Amino acid sequence: MTKFATLRIDGATRAVRLDGDAHVDLGCTDLGAYLAGSPADEKAGTTYPVEGADFAPVVTYPSKIICVGHNYKNHIQEMGRELPPYPTLFPKFAETLIGAYDDILKPEETDRLDWEVELAVVIGKQVRRASETEAAAAIAGFTVMNDVSVRDWQFRTIEWTQGKIWEGTTPVGPYVVTPDEVGGVRPALNVSTTVDGVVMQSDDTGTLLFDPVFLVEYISTIIALKPGDIIATGTPAGVGHARDPQVYLVEGETVVTAIDGLGFCRNRVVK
Incomplete structure (x- = not known):
């Protein structure tokens, strides 16, 4: 199942994709930027645990x-x-x-x-x-x-x-x-x-x-x-x-x- 979200991480927000038991960073500050085609930044591919995730508005x-x-x-x-x-x-x-x-x-x-x-x-x-x-x-x-x-x-x-x-x-x-x-x-x-x-x-x-x-x-x-x-x-x-x-x-x-x-x-x- 393809699921996307925006998480609060270290005082900022990151767009992520759910991949098994991890959230994978999409390289954008939020899902809106990702959908708009913003270039991926250096955090792309970073993973975050699903447990305890702090969800921002999508x-x-x-x-x-x-x-x-x-x-x-x-x-x-x-x-x-x-x-x-x-x-x-x-x-x-x-x-x-x-x-x-x-x-x-x-x-x-x-x-x-x-x-x-x-x-x-x-x-x-x-x-x-x-x-x-x-x-x-x-x-x-x-x-x-x-x-x-x-x-x-x-x-x-x-x-x-x-x-x-x-x-x-x-x-x-x-x-x-x-x-x-x-x-x-x-x-x-x-x-x-x-x-x-x-x-x-x-x-x-x-x-x-x-x-x-x-x-x-x-x-x-x-x-x-x-x-x-x-x-x-x-x-x-x-x-x-x-x-x-x-x-x-x-x-x-x-x-x-x-x-x-x-x-x-x-x-x-x-x-």
Whole structure:
């Protein structure tokens, strides 16, 4: 299985490939630089142990992170909305991203912090106005994202961004797995969220309303997608905000967002 990651090592970050019980240095500072074709440096080929690895976000500073809302039918229904004819898009920024096992920093301004497991697409080559074939070829792989949402700020207005871009709240990783290892560019993978061991979300990416290839086509029509860019494809039913009564993350809880074949993010909520 081909898996890539970005590790924190000696105060810096390094792009690596998983090779058995070791991570092999790819000669670049992060996976985004590797995908963009940056020349390998003198650390290429250095190995690091898998045990105790400190995972950074898979791409530390993507040029853009585009998220998709309302993309699982059951989640759309639980939020009381109609199926959209086009993808609902909003941005995130690099400062929101944290590693797969880092703590989630709960903003002091909210008590409505919510979980959202998402299949995330990592772009491997630049595309603009991509055809279906070009869009498929531009997908370097998939990873796990928890699109943590600050619900009270999200719904202050009809535009969601302010509830989606809080610094240090969005785990992504641990690995980027190539499409050939998970059934292709339109994978059908089980996704789940647990909070302190209690299952909150469980679904299958095969039920996405807009699949990864279509999203690359659609978004690249608007703006060029570059190596290392991330597309978060949306979350299934089971978010805390839609429950009755509503449930939100609190300090001290551990939230695990997992996708079969890709791994999981395990994060403790801290002040």
